[in-house]
Amino acid sequence: MRNSRSVTTLPNIALSNTDLVRHSCSEGGTQPSSSSEGGILYLYKMNIIPGELLSQIDYPADLRRFREDDLVQICNELRQYIIDIVSVKGGHFGASLGTVELSVALHYVFNTPDDQLVWDVGHQAYGHKLLTGRRQQFETNRIYGGISGFPKRKESEYDAFGVGHSSTSISAALGMSVASKLKGEDHRQHIAVIGDGALTGGMAFEGMNHAGTGNNNMLVILNDNCMSIDPNVGALKEYLTDITTSPAYNKVKDEVWKLLGKISKFGPDARSIVQKIENAIKSAVLKQSNLFESLNFRYFGPVDGHDVTRLVQVMKDLKEIPGPKLLHVLTVKGKGYKLAEEDQTLWHAPGLFNKDTGEIFKSPSKGAQPPKYQDVFGHTIVELARTDKRIVGVTPAMPSGCSLNIMMKEMPDRAFDVGIAEQHAVTFSAGMATQGLIPFCNIYSTFMQRAYDQVIHDVAIQNLHVIFCLDRGGMAGADGPTHHGAYDLVYMRCIPNMIVSAPMNEEELRNLMFTAVETPAPFSIRYPRGNGVMADWKKPFTKIEIGKGRVIIQGADVAILSIGHMGNLAETAVKTLQSKGVDAALYDMRFVKPIDEEMLHAVFNKFDKIITVEDGCVQGGFGSAVLEFMADNNYSAQIKRLGIPDKVVEHGTQQELWAECYYDEHAITETAMHLMGVTETITT
Ligand SMILES: Cc1ncc(C[n+]2csc(CCOP(=O)(O)OP(=O)(O)O)c2C)c(N)n1
Numbered sequence: 001m002r003n004s005r006s007v008t009t010l011p012n013i014a015l016s017n018t019d020l021v022r023h024s025c026s027e028g029g030t031q032p033s034s035s036s037e038g039g040i041l042y043l044y045k046m047n048i049i050p051g052e053l054l055s056q057i058d059y060p061a062d063l064r065r066f067r068e069d070d071l072v073q074i075c076n077e078l079r080q081y082i083i084d085i086v087s088v089k090g091g092h093f094g095a096s097l098g099t100v101e102l103s104v105a106l107h108y109v110f111n112t113p114d115d116q117l118v119w120d121v122g123h124q125a126y127g128h129k130l131l132t133g134r135r136q137q138f139e140t141n142r143i144y145g146g147i148s149g150f151p152k153r154k155e156s157e158y159d160a161f162g163v164g165h166s167s168t169s170i171s172a173a174l175g176m177s178v179a180s181k182l183k184g185e186d187h188r189q190h191i192a193v194i195g196d197g198a199l200t201g202g203m204a205f206e207g208m209n210h211a212g213t214g215n216n217n218m219l220v221i222l223n224d225n226c227m228s229i230d231p232n233v234g235a236l237k238e239y240l241t242d243i244t245t246s247p248a249y250n251k252v253k254d255e256v257w258k259l260l261g262k263i264s265k266f267g268p269d270a271r272s273i274v275q276k277i278e279n280a281i282k283s284a285v286l287k288q289s290n291l292f293e294s295l296n297f298r299y300f301g302p303v304d305g306h307d308v309t310r311l312v313q314v315m316k317d318l319k320e321i322p323g324p325k326l327l328h329v330l331t332v333k334g335k336g337y338k339l340a341e342e343d344q345t346l347w348h349a350p351g352l353f354n355k356d357t358g359e360i361f362k363s364p365s366k367g368a369q370p371p372k373y374q375d376v377f378g379h380t381i382v383e384l385a386r387t388d389k390r391i392v393g394v395t396p397a398m399p400s401g402c403s404l405n406i407m408m409k410e411m412p413d414r415a416f417d418v419g420i421a422e423q424h425a426v427t428f429s430a431g432m433a434t435q436g437l438i439p440f441c442n443i444y445s446t447f448m449q450r451a452y453d454q455v456i457h458d459v460a461i462q463n464l465h466v467i468f469c470l471d472r473g474g475m476a477g478a479d480g481p482t483h484h485g486a487y488d489l490v491y492m493r494c495i496p497n498m499i500v501s502a503p504m505n506e507e508e509l510r511n512l513m514f515t516a517v518e519t520p521a522p523f524s525i526r527y528p529r530g531n532g533v534m535a536d537w538k539k540p541f542t543k544i545e546i547g548k549g550r551v552i553i554q555g556a557d558v559a560i561l562s563i564g565h566m567g568n569l570a571e572t573a574v575k576t577l578q579s580k581g582v583d584a585a586l587y588d589m590r591f592v593k594p595i596d597e598e599m600l601h602a603v604f605n606k607f608d609k610i611i612t613v614e615d616g617c618v619q620g621g622f623g624s625a626v627l628e629f630m631a632d633n634n635y636s637a638q639i640k641r642l643g644i645p646d647k648v649v650e651h652g653t654q655q656e657l658w659a660e661c662y663y664d665e666h667a668i669t670e671t672a673m674h675l676m677g678v679t680e681t682i683t684t
Contacts, residue, residue, distance in 0.1 A: 020672065049448035051077025059133050060107035060158070071108065071229025073309045075100050079336045081135075082126050086171045087355035090478070091142050091149055094334035094347045095124035098225050098305070099193070102329060103127030106191065107223075109319065115189035116160040116176045118496045120169035120198040120475030122150035123349075124223070132158035142478040148366060150482060164482025165447065166420045167201025169194050170220055174207055177216040189319060190218040194284035196240055197228030205295075206303030211324045212296030217320055220297065220326040223305065225333040225489075229348045230405070239291060244302050244330065246449030252385065292326045306335060345400055368535035373565075374471055374529040376405025376506045376537060380513050381440050382410055388517060390438045394418060394426040402442045402471045402572040423448050426466070433464040438517055442469040445526060446476065452491060459522050460495045466518040468492075473502065473526030473564065474615030475644075475658060480651030485526070486644045489563070490620040492524045493593045499523045500593040502564030506537035508590065514541040528565045528615060530654065549593035555585030558672045559607040563589050565621040566613045566663070573668035582676055592622045594631065604635035609675040611640045613663055618643035640671050 008252070026360035049055070053070055054077035057063050066074065078099065079100045086093045106117060117411065119125040129147070130138060133156060140146025151159035161172040169192035177190040194204060199222060199423045211218060224240055226232055292299040301395070303314055311329070319324055333348075334340025339358040340347035346360075353360045363369075385407065387392040393415040399405040407415040416424050422443055429439035448470055459466045476483035501522055503509035509527055516523040552567065553574050562570040567588040577584045587603065589596060603610065612623035623641030630637060642663035651656055673679075 003073075004590045005086055005273060011523075038588045042329060045409050048081065048088075048139070049678040050081050052128075052133075053077055054081060057131060058135065060112050060131055063104065063107055063131060063561065064538050068108075068309060068312060071104055071312065075104050075308050076102065076336075078127050081130060083337055085138055085141070086126070087353050089139055089141055089143070089498065090349075092123040092126070092350050093295045093337075094227075094340045094344050094663070095195070097335045097337055097340060098331040098333045099124045099223060100127045100335065101306050101308040101311055102193065103131060103330070104225060105308055105315055106193075107131050109191055109312055109315040110191065113157045113160070115191065116173065117158070118161045118169040118173045118176075118190075118192045119151050120194040120204075121166045122163035124193075124195065128158070129156075132156055141185035142651055143503050144656045146651075148651060150177050154494065157466055162482070164479065165450070166198040167194070167203040168219075169198070170204050170207030170211060171364055173218050174211045174216060175219075175642065177211075177218045178214070179217065179301075188217070190216075192218065193221045193223055195228075196222065196224040196237065197232050197420055200228070200232065200236060200397070200421060202421060202423060207387055208292070208295045208297060208324075208399050210408075211274060213322045217322055218324050218480075220324070222301075222326055222328045223331055224302070224328060225331045225344075227333045227344050229397050229422065230345050230397070230400060230417065232384060232419070233417050233424065240328075243290070243328070279524070281408050283350045297324045297326045299326050299328065302328070304329050305329035305331035308591060308603050337446050370532045370535050371496075371506060371537060372531050373503075373509060373529075374401070374403040375406075375470070377442065377469055377513070377527070378406035378508050379538075380510045384513060384517055385411060385414060388438070390436060391517065392416070392424050392437050394429050394434060394439050396420055396422045396443060396447065397441070398447075398471075399446065400443070402469070404442055409467065417527050421455050422450040426451040427458045429466045430454070430458040430462070430464050433459070434462075438465055438467065440467045440513070441473060444472040444483075445470040445474075446472060446483050447486040448488060449491070455492075455498075455522075456495055460497045463497045463521060465520045467513070468522070469513070470524060470526035472568075474528045475636060475649070475654045475661075477654045477657070478651050481648045483642070484649060484657075485528075486617045486649070488524070488526050489614060489616040489622055490624075491593050492526075493621070494626065495522075497522050498593065499591065500526075501591045502526045502566035504552075504562070504564060504588045505592070506532040506534045507539050508588075510537070510539070511542050511544050512590075515544045515546070518543060519546060525683055528654070530600055532565070544590065547591045547596055549589040549591065549596040549599045551585070551599075553584070553586040554590050555583045556606075557583045558609040558611065558675055559585045559587065560611045560668065560672070561587045561603065561626060561659065562611060562613040563592055564598070564615060569658070569663075569665045570668050571615050572665045573672065576669045579674065582644075582672060582677075584672055589622070592625055595625050597629065600626065600629050601633070604633070604637060609672075610637050611642060611668065611671055611675070613668060614641075614643040615658070615663070616643055617646065619646055638675060640675065642667060 029111050042093060051075045079097060137147050140245045142149040148155055149623050152162050153159055173190040173192035182189040186468055198204060290299050303310060318327060332341055333344040381393055393404045393407045394419050395402055395404045397420040399408055399417050400449060403413055425443060429441040432439050470488050473485040473488055476485060492498050493672055501514050503511050514527045516525060552571060560570045570586050574584045574586050587599060612626050614622040618641045621643060627639060644661050649661060
C-alpha cells in the first residue's frame with residue numbers, strides 16, 4: 001500500500017500540558033457543546049501552553065524572524081498544540097497534523113497575506129490558523145460563537161478564500177492570479193493547497209485545464225497522503241503512486257533538484273535552466289507524458305512534506321519560477337500521533353479523546369440508545385439488497401460518513417465509492433438505472449448542491465428510478481454554514497417527477513427506503529445528522545402510500561405540521577402546550593411532494609391557526625408548499641412558518657442553531673401560545 005511510503009515518522013510527542021477536569025462529551029462525540037450552563041464550554045480546564053518558540057509567534061511576520069534551524073522545533077510545538085486542543089475541543093485532527101510542516105514552510109517563505117494562500121476544503125488548516133493570529137481563540141474552534149473550523153474570509157485576512165466543500169482551491173487561486181495580473185500586481189504569488197482526495201473532484205481539473213492556458217503565476221501544492229476521509233479511490237490514485245515510486249523518476253528528480261538549488265545564483269538565466277529541467281524530466285523520466293505537464297503545469301516533486309527545511313528550500317526555488325506549477329508533496333495523515341497514523345479514517349475527526357491513552361470518549365451509556373440515522377440507512381440498504389439483486393449503493397467519498405461502508409463490506413461489487421465526485425455519482429447512478437438497477441445514491445444534502453443539474457437533466461427529465469438519500473439534511477452543527485443541509489427540500493421540490501420525503505424517525509426511514517424501491521421514480525429521502533429517537537428500530541418493512549402524511553396527535557386549537565425529524569421536537573412542544581391548556585394537533589406530513597392534499601384540506605377546514613416546522617430554509621420549502629396550497633384552494637388561516645431564515649447561519653450544536661433560528665421545541669411552543677393570544681415568554 002502506498003500509505004507506507006518512506007516519509008520519516010516523528011516519535012510521538014510527550015503529552016502533558018492539559019489539565020483534565022471532567023470527562024464528558026456530546027452525543028456523537030464530535031461536537032462539544034458551548035452552552036455556558038454548568039461551564040460546558042470549558043469541559044476541561046484549559047491550561048494549554050504553547051511551546052517556547054510557538055508562544056512568540058502570533059503572525060507569520062513573527063515566524064519569519066526565526067532562523068531556518070528553528071523551524072523543526074516550531075513544527076513540533078505546533079503539532080503538539082494541535083493535539084492538545086483538538087483532544088479537548090474536538091474537530092478535524094489527522095489532516096492538520098499532516099500539514100504542519102507545509103503550513104510553517106508556506107508562511108515562512110511566502111509573504112502572506114499579500115501572497116494568497118487557498119486551502120482546499122480547509123479542514124487541514126488548523127496550523128495555518130494558529131500561525132495567523134488565532135492561537136488565543138483557537139479553543140473556541142467550531143464552538144457556537146467561536147472561530148470557524150474552516151478558513152473564512154471574514155475571520156482573517158490570511159484566509160484568502162472561504163472553503164468547506166472540496167476541489168475549489170485551484171479555480172479560486174487562478175481567479176486571484178488573473179486579478180493580480182490585470183491590476184499590475186505581478187509580484188504576488190497565489191498558492192492552492194489541495195489534497196489527493198480533493199483532486200478527485202472534477203472541478204480541480206476544470207481549474208487546471210484553464211490555468212494551463214495562460215502564464216498565470218500560481219503554485220498548486222498537491223498534499224498527497226493517499227487518503228480522502230476513507231482511503232482515496234480511483235485511477236488517479238494509482239497514477240500518483242506510479243510517479244511517487246518510480247525509481248527512474250526519483251533518480252532524475254534528485255538531479256533536477258540539485259539544479260534547481262542553483263537557480264537563484266543564475267538570476268535572469270533561471271528560465272533557461274528551468275527549461276532544461278523540464279526537458280530532462282520529460283525525455284529521461286516520463287516516457288509517457290506527465291498528467292500535470294500535459295495540462296501545461298510544471299510538475300515538481302515528489303518531496304517529503306515533513307522535512308520542513310527541504311520544503312522551505314524548494315518553495316524558495318519555486319517562487320522564482322513563473323507560470324503555473326505543481327509541487328507534489330508526500331505527507332502522512334495523522335503525522336506524529338501514532339494512533340492517528342494507524343487508523344486515519346477514525347482519526348479524521350475523532351471527537352474528544354484522552355491524548356495520553358488515545359481513548360476516544362463516548363457519551364455515557366444510558367441503556368439502549370437510538371441509532372444514528374446514517375446507520376439505519378447503512379443496515380437497511382444491506383437488508384433490502386440481500387433480497388433484491390437490482391439494488392446498488394453509491395457514495396461520493398463518504399462511505400464512513402453515510403455508513404455505506406456496511407454494504408461495501410458485505411457486497412463490495414454492488415457498493416461504489418466514486419471519489420469526491422457528486423456530479424458523477426448522480427449521472428453514474430442514472431446510467432445504472434437505465435439498465436434496470438435501482439441505485440441508492442447517498443449524498444450529504446450540502447454536497448448534493450454540486451450535482452443539481454445532474455439530478456434534473458440526467459435523472460428527473462428521464463424519470464429514472466434513482467433513490468437519493470440525503471444525509472445531514474438540516475443543521476449540520478459544528479461544520480457550519482458550508483455544511484448545513486439547508487436547501488434540499490427547496491431545490492428538490494421544484495423538480496418535476498421528483499418525490500420529496502423526510503422520515504420522522506428510524507422506522508419511517510426504513511419504510512421510505514422500502515417504499516422507494518417499490519416506486520419507479522426519482523425519490524428523495526432526507527434525514528438529519530445524528531441520532532434518531534427509537535432504540536428499537538428494526539421493525540418489519542411496511543409500504544407507505546406516496547404523498548400521505550399521518551396524524552400524530554389530535555387537537556382542536558392549533559395545528560402543527562412538521563416534516564422529518566422536527567416532528568419529534570414538535571411532539572415535545574405539543575405535550576408542553578397540553579400542560580398549559582392548549583390543545584394542539586400534530587401532523588407528520590412525511591412528503592413535501594406530492595404533499596398530502598387530503599390531509600391539508602382537513603387541516604384548513606378545521607384550524608385557522610397553523611404552524612409549519614422544517615429543518616430547512618423557510619423560503620420555498622415545506623412551509624411555502626403549505627402556503628401555496630392555502631392560496632390555491634382559497635383558504636385563509638394564520639400561518640407561522642418555522643425553519644431556517646434567509647441568512648448565513650454559523651456553526652454551533654444543532655440544538656443551539658435550532659434555537660437561534662427559532663424552530664426548536666421552545667420556539668414551537670411559544671409560537672403556538674402567541675397564536676393563541678398568550679404573549680408572555682414561555683419556559684419549556
Ligand atoms: C464537495 C465535497 N464533498 C465531500 C466533502 C467531504 N470531505 C471533507 S474532507 C474530505 C477528504 C479530502 O481528502 P483530501 O483532499 O485528500 O484531504 P486529507 O483529509 O486527506 O488531508 C471529504 C471527502 C467535501 N468537503 N466537499
